[in-house]
Amino acid sequence: MPQPNTAFLPQATRLHQDGLDDEHQLLFALAKAGSDAPGQLDPDTALAQFDLFFEAIAAHFGHEELVMARLCYPLLQAHHLHHQRLLTRLEVLRGELVGHCRDIHEIWSDSATVVIEDVMSADLPFKTFLHEQGMLTGKEDKYS
Numbered sequence: 001m002p003q004p005n006t007a008f009l010p011q012a013t014r015l016h017q018d019g020l021d022d023e024h025q026l027l028f029a030l031a032k033a034g035s036d037a038p039g040q041l042d043p044d045t046a047l048a049q050f051d052l053f054f055e056a057i058a059a060h061f062g063h064e065e066l067v068m069a070r071l072c073y074p075l076l077q078a079h080h081l082h083h084q085r086l087l088t089r090l091e092v093l094r095g096e097l098v099g100h101c102r103d104i105h106e107i108w109s110d111s112a113t114v115v116i117e118d119v120m121s122a123d124l125p126f127k128t129f130l131h132e133q134g135m136l137t138g139k140e141d142k143y144s
């Protein structure tokens with residue numbers, strides 16, 4: 001299984017909360033592993049690889065929401081709905097994989113955008129909240 005590589009994750013996206021950054025990095029690594037897999041991968045192996053990714057991102061969303069809840073993040077409900085929409089999108093992509101509807105690399109490319117949408121966009125207001133609450137000082141990214 002791919003291991004987190006924190007060098008890849010842009011520092012500006014790092015939340016410094018309870019391992020969430022490592023989870024983000026692992027999701028990128030899993031999406032990349034899927035994209036790099038040979039196109040002629042047998043269907044069972046391809047589906048197992050996708051399901052591993054799906055389980056990892058679903059677990060990440062649950063963990064992230066738990067961290068947000070503990071910190072009384074006021075946008076938690078909206079963020080939860082955003083996560084649900086992303087999971088629905090992944091379920092559709094899984095269906096396309098099962099049905100051999102599209103090239104597997106296209107499906108993985110679309111799956112990677114789900115990770116990007118979470119990490120690079122939706123999670124950033126949470127980082128702003130952490131700054132506003134004094135839980136991040138702004139020095140973490142430079143020295144971690």
Ligand SMILES: [Fe+2]
Nearest residue numbers: 064118122123
């Ligand atoms: Fe998120």
Ligand SMILES: [Fe+2]
Nearest residue numbers: 064118119123
């Ligand atoms: Fe996230």
